[in-house]
Amino acid sequence: MSIVLDKISKRIPGKTLFEDVMASFEKGHRYGLTGPNGSGKTTLLKIIMGFEEPTTGKVFIPERTGILRQNIEDFRDEKVIDVVIQGNKRLWGALQERDRLYEVEMDDEVGMRLGELEGVIAEEDGYSAEANAEILLRGMGVGSELLERSMGTIPIDLQFKVLLCQALFGEPQALLLDEPTNHLDLDAIAWLEKFLFNFKGVLIVTSHDRHFLNSVTTDIADIDYETIIVYPGNYDAMVATKSAVRERSEQDAKSKEKKIAQLKEFVAKFGAGTRASQVQSRVKEIDRLTPQDQKKSNIQRPYIRFIPSEKSPGKIVLKIDGLDKGYGDHPVIKKFTCEIDRGDKIGIIGANGRGKSTLLKLISGNLAPDDGKITYGHQVQISYFPQNHNDFIEKASSTETAFDWLRNAKKGVYDQDIRASLGKMLFGGDDAFKPVKTLSGGETARLILASMMMQEHNVLILDEPNNHLDLEAVSALAWGLKEYKETVIVACHDRSLIEEVANKIIAFEPNGVIRIFKGSYPEYLERFGQK
Secondary structure, three states: OOOEEEEEEEEEOOOOEEEEEEEEEOOOEEEEEOOHHHOOHHHHHHHHHHHOOOOEEEEEOOOOOOOOOOOOOHHHEHHHHHHHHHHHHHHHHHHHHHHOOOOOOOHHHHHHHHHHHHHHHHHOOOHHHHHHHHHHHHOOOOOHOOOOOOOOOOOHHHHHHHHHEEEHHOOOOOEEEEOOOOOOHHHHHHHHHHHHHHOEEEEEOOOOHHHHHHHHHHEEEEEOOOOOEEEEOOHHHHHHHHHHHHHHHHHHHHHHHHHHHHHHHHHHOOOOOOOHHHHHHHHHHHHOOOOOOOOOOOOOOOOOOOOOOOOOOOOEEEEEEEOOOOOOOOEEEEEEEEEEEOOEEEEEEOOOOOOOHHHHHHHHHOOOOEEEEEEEEEOOOEEEEEEEEEHHHOOOOOEEEHHHHHHHHHHOOHHHHHHHHHHHHHOOOOHOOOHHHOOOHHHHHHHHHHHHHOOOOEEEEEEEOOOOOOOHHHHHHHHHHHOOOOEEEEEEEEEOHHHHOOOOEEOOOOOOOEEEEEOHHHHHHHHHHHO
16 A cells, blocks of 8 residues: 655745655555755655645555554643554444453343454454553663553653554555654664565655664655655765766756856947847757756755864863762663763664753752762863753743853854854754744754854863754764764764764663773774664
């Protein structure tokens, strides 16, 4: 079974996202849906899911389609195991009706209906449903002790994992997954990659994780030029193809410009002479070569470059000695000791809830330890990117613009420097004067990065900086961190970013150990056998 888009258009005030899209997504293919923030990826998925109406056109999807839902609050009072089984609507409906009928008085009609329902349950493998649901949950890192708990009593990141298992449950013919890696740790992402790689139906997935897309996808459906262009191969293959096409197009344009200039010179020289027919043919040729108004590509990549402070720190940037931190009766970091040297590029990895953000808050000075000591080296200047963006922007007034916020972030900065930083982070024209409170998650992340580029620093600390950024922005960030000549400490679940940047790993492992490994992330995986 395939997913078919029949002349799908979507227009929003002031913008056309896509126009008269005709596309067929085929069984056995795994499509990565790509495009920059604001291009309409999530909107298109919502249209395919039936959650949003297109301006024009129709969508046809298989009857058994797994959907990653985001309405987490609707499930807060339901048991974890039940939420997963609801992924198979036919089975769940039969189970619910069967339970209701067992509570009414038995007669021939009820007995006949119960027999029919038991047949449906058998067809849908309902007698193994709980076992199959538990296998999915275990792969996502949700323990069996949580199966009977209500959703609202477990951590938010685990609730999203449960909803992902719901989408995967029941052998769907098609899967529609919008940013499925957002709340997953590296182990869960690796498990999901293997599951999807073996999936036999049709998959459409969005993700800002390049490694994930490269591992999973067989095709890329790219939203650009107000349409969808399908490229065979994974994300990197699409980028190579698209770059080659763009390069050829630019070369053709330069060649045409040169030819037009020569023709215009001929027309100007002989326009009033006796060679009228030749002049007219040149004029027609100029008209033919002159570029027509075409839809423009929406690809934009920010320019991220962090310039270190002129103040040089010593060899040791900071020492951590016997650090303890807990919340209530729950210890998170226990007797942690390490040294961070100048030039270290440290990737912090581990499952959610093990203490990565806590450690970064402690190191950046945004959280006090319960015990232990952090000693900073000579002339250390830290710039910090928080996982929760509200930690930075919550004090902004309702009218404070992105331009105003950057001016307040660094006293004495010139207006042209602010505009330059905003332009590098794709805040062009009037976008620089958007109220901070109205910015999207991606825009807020880019604004914070713009402020970091303006600050004095020789140590960068970033907590999940890839959240909300599109693939182009994450690639630009990886380049910026890799080129930075001083110290970087970054926590994230994006393997491509960690692989490109880190030369040392701090791993929060399942047994409560915080392991320090001098080497790259692939070397860490090879050494310790992580999957």
